[in-house]
Amino acid sequence: MNKRRFRADDPERKAWQDAEKILSSIGLEQGMVFVDVGCGEGYFALPASRRVGPGGEVYAVDINAEAVAHLQEQAKNEGLRNLSAEAREAEATVVCEGCADIVFFGIDLHDFADPKKVIQNAKKMLKPSGRLVDLDWKDISMDVGPPAEIRFPVAKAKNLIESAGFRILSVQDAGPYHYLIIAGN
Numbered sequence: 001m002n003k004r005r006f007r008a009d010d011p012e013r014k015a016w017q018d019a020e021k022i023l024s025s026i027g028l029e030q031g032m033v034f035v036d037v038g039c040g041e042g043y044f045a046l047p048a049s050r051r052v053g054p055g056g057e058v059y060a061v062d063i064n065a066e067a068v069a070h071l072q073e074q075a076k077n078e079g080l081r082n083l084s085a086e087a088r089e090a091e092a093t094v095v096c097e098g099c100a101d102i103v104f105f106g107i108d109l110h111d112f113a114d115p116k117k118v119i120q121n122a123k124k125m126l127k128p129s130g131r132l133v134d135l136d137w138k139d140i141s142m143d144v145g146p147p148a149e150i151r152f153p154v155a156k157a158k159n160l161i162e163s164a165g166f167r168i169l170s171v172q173d174a175g176p177y178h179y180l181i182i183a184g185n
């Protein structure tokens with residue numbers, strides 16, 4: 001796969017994936033609790049933190065300690081005190097039970113060793129009214145992103161999400177290269 005780690009302020013990426021627009025489209029609002037699973041350097045966690053504001057919380061986890069350190073530094077520089085970032089395995093992470101308005105997978109569900117377990121953990125973290133959001137690479141030919149054989153076609157992602165007891169609420173395009181699945185309890 002394309003192992004390039006995305007910088008949080010990657011201008012090239014912004015041309016094909018606007019984090020602010022996506023966070024707005026999924027209904028992230030002030031005061032909400034947002035869990036970013038596989039956050040990398042915070043391409044989504046940082047704008048989410050600014051968006052939910054001081055009354056909200058962002059929990060960001062990633063198995064890559066270096067990426068998490070970058071995110072922590074950026075959050076500190078910006079004074080984003082509502083963002084907590086930890087180096088953890090998603091398969092072993094339930095940041096809190098029934099606390100989250102949104103559990104977000106940013107182009108990474110296909111990367112987890114055990115995506116089923118990660119989705120089950122999302123179920124534990126979400127409030128009854130909460131939403132699981134899976135943004136991932138479309139399964140079509142393109143010259144960016146991971147190789148076709150490791151991508152999750154929409155049907156596979158939906159299946160995994162439904163088998164953890166979620167209801168699919170919508171499936172839409174999110175820019176030229178990605179789909180966005182929103183699911184609820």
Ligand SMILES: C[S@@+](CC[C@H](N)C(=O)[O-])C[C@H]1O[C@@H](n2cnc3c(N)ncnc32)[C@H](O)[C@@H]1O
Binds near residue numbers: 042089090091
């Ligand atoms: C393609 S990157 C996406 C990062 C970020 N969500 C973004 O949109 O920029 C996938 C991320 O998943 C992380 N990851 C892979 N397996 C993981 C696991 N089992 N637990 C936690 N993070 C994991 C990687 O370290 C990497 O940062």
